[in-house]
Amino acid sequence: MxxxxxxxxxxxxxxxxxxxxxxxxxxxxxxxxxxxxxxxxxxxxxxxxxxxxxxxxxxxxxxxxxxxxxxxxxxxxxxxxxxxxxxxxxxxxxxxxxxxxxxxxxxxxxxxxxxxxxxxxxxxxxxxxxxxxxxxxxxxxxxxxxxxxxxxxxxxxxxxxxTTDLVFGIDQPVAERGHDVLLNASGLLWRSTRHGDPEAYRRQIRAVIDGLLVRGRSVTLFPHVLDSADPDNDVPVATELHAEYEGRLGLVVPRDLEHARAVIAGASLVIGARMHACLNALSTGTPAIAMAYSRKFAPLMGELGWPHVVDASGSEEVADRILAAVDDPSLAAQARQAQQRGQRLLADVQHLVEATR
Structure with missing residues (x-):
């Protein structure tokens, strides 16, 4: 075959x-x-x-x-x-x-x-x-x-x-503990006007960081790409923010997909505009608040029973809505339910392909 x-x-x-x-x-x-x-x-x-x-x-x-x-x-x-x-x-x-x-x-x-x-x-x-x-x-x-x-x-x-995304078909990682909030700032949205106003997005990210720090949360910048010459690279954005906040933020650059999933699985929460940063999180049972920049986010997350999707298309209230979701005490339980639903939905794909082979 x-x-x-x-x-x-x-x-x-x-x-x-x-x-x-x-x-x-x-x-x-x-x-x-x-x-x-x-x-x-x-x-x-x-x-x-x-x-x-x-x-x-x-x-x-x-x-x-x-x-x-x-x-x-x-x-x-x-x-x-x-x-x-x-x-x-x-x-x-x-x-x-x-x-x-x-x-x-x-x-x-x-x-x-x-x-x-x-x-x-x-x-x-x-x-x-x-x-x-x-x-x-x-x-x-x-x-x-x-x-x-x-x-x-x-x-x-x-x-x-x-069904749902193929990420729910990946075998579960061994969690790498030690991180509280992983923040994925997208290089695509930071620079490009293709999906919105970059200046508005930058304000949103900084407001989220400031709000998390005020709440006493530990924030680690987490590019959901590998460093490369790609103009949509998240790594330069993360290093820029890391320098700007002068040691108040952590920084983890993943080595590969396995490392990224291990770090995500061991975190308390992921906030990100890369949809697969959020899906990798939910597929491992880690809560994820999505900053949606296109119509692909909400229906997919909704099918998982996951309501924590914020439209990042320029509103100044984006950070407030994200921080309100951060404060939800039921996030972890909801994430486990979304993980289980995703796994059930993707199991149906396996059964269908088996039946038609």
Whole structure:
């Protein structure tokens, strides 16, 4: 059994992308213990594949790179779309490339599964047409929240299952104790205007830090990425804040996904705008207050029965709402319930894939 894990890998500096890969492998290995896994992602491109939509069309016609033969070598195309890229929010070229390779796999009669992910939004007619072809060519379509399930239904293909994020399929870590509040300040939101006002976000983060310190909480800055040249890197933001607060904050830069999950599992609370920082926390039973910057947060968290999602789209009341959630004495109990629900929901994926293999 050879399985192509698309749009995730074990080398990405983005720990959310790594979590999708690890969750996929751990889940699918319970079905096929002897399976061989191959990754395909922007940081780990196979020689037979090009990322250019024009190049993909040319390759399909000429076969010079051997992509068709390469796809023929797989028994399953497990398409994660990096969790939230089955959409045009990151640009139409990215959506087009991912959709075309999915279609080419289906044309080679490789069973294709749209793994649990966010579906939509689709802002143009072309992006909707691409999405429609993908859902109709997939053996299984799995949504990680009800809003995504509704988006698939509007494409004429109801999902086979509404479940949750693949992070709940990862085996549990051994907790590394010693941290109270882990604060994940996102490099994406700190600098880019793509998802809101960076100045407002910076004010929110500093107000949250100040409020936690006034409450006597120990705060550790926690980038949920590995240090890299990526412009969305959280590490420079964390080091900047660490210097600004002159020793009043801790700083932990994760070495890899396993280290990140161990630190998170041993903490009292995570506050973060990286969705997988929050999902990694809930999947280990650690409470997480999410600073949501897109529509992918609330429906997914809601399906887990987790209400602590704050819209970080510029309101000056964001910090107050986060700090009010911090003061909730039932956070730990709620987190354990969310963890258990996530595990049950993802177990349904395993049963469904087993039934259709």
């Amino acid at each position: 050879r399985i192509l894990l698309a749009w995730t890998d074990e080398t990405s500096p983005n720990l959310g992308v790594r979590a999708l890969g690890r969750g996929s492998k751990d889940l699918l290995r319970r079905i096929w213990p002897q399976a061989e896994f191959v990754y395909m992602n922007y940081g780990s491109k196979p020689e037979a594949v090009t990322w250019s939509p024009r190049g993909l069309v040319r390759e399909w016609v000429t076969g010079r790179r051997g992509m068709r033969d390469w796809l023929d070598g797989f028994d399953l195309y497990w398409d994660t779309r990096s969790g939230d890229s089955f959409s045009d929010i990151y640009g139409l070229p990215r959506h087009t490339t991912m959709s075309m390779i999915h279609e080419f796999a289906a044309r080679r009669h490789v069973p294709t599964v749209l793994a649990p992910q966010t579906i939509g939004p689709f802002g143009s007619r072309r992006s909707r047409l691409l999405a429609r072809r993908d859902v109709h060519r997939s053996r299984l379509v799995l949504a990680r929240d009800p809003l995504s399930a509704a988006a698939s239904a509007t494409l004429g293909r109801p999902v086979d299952l509404t």
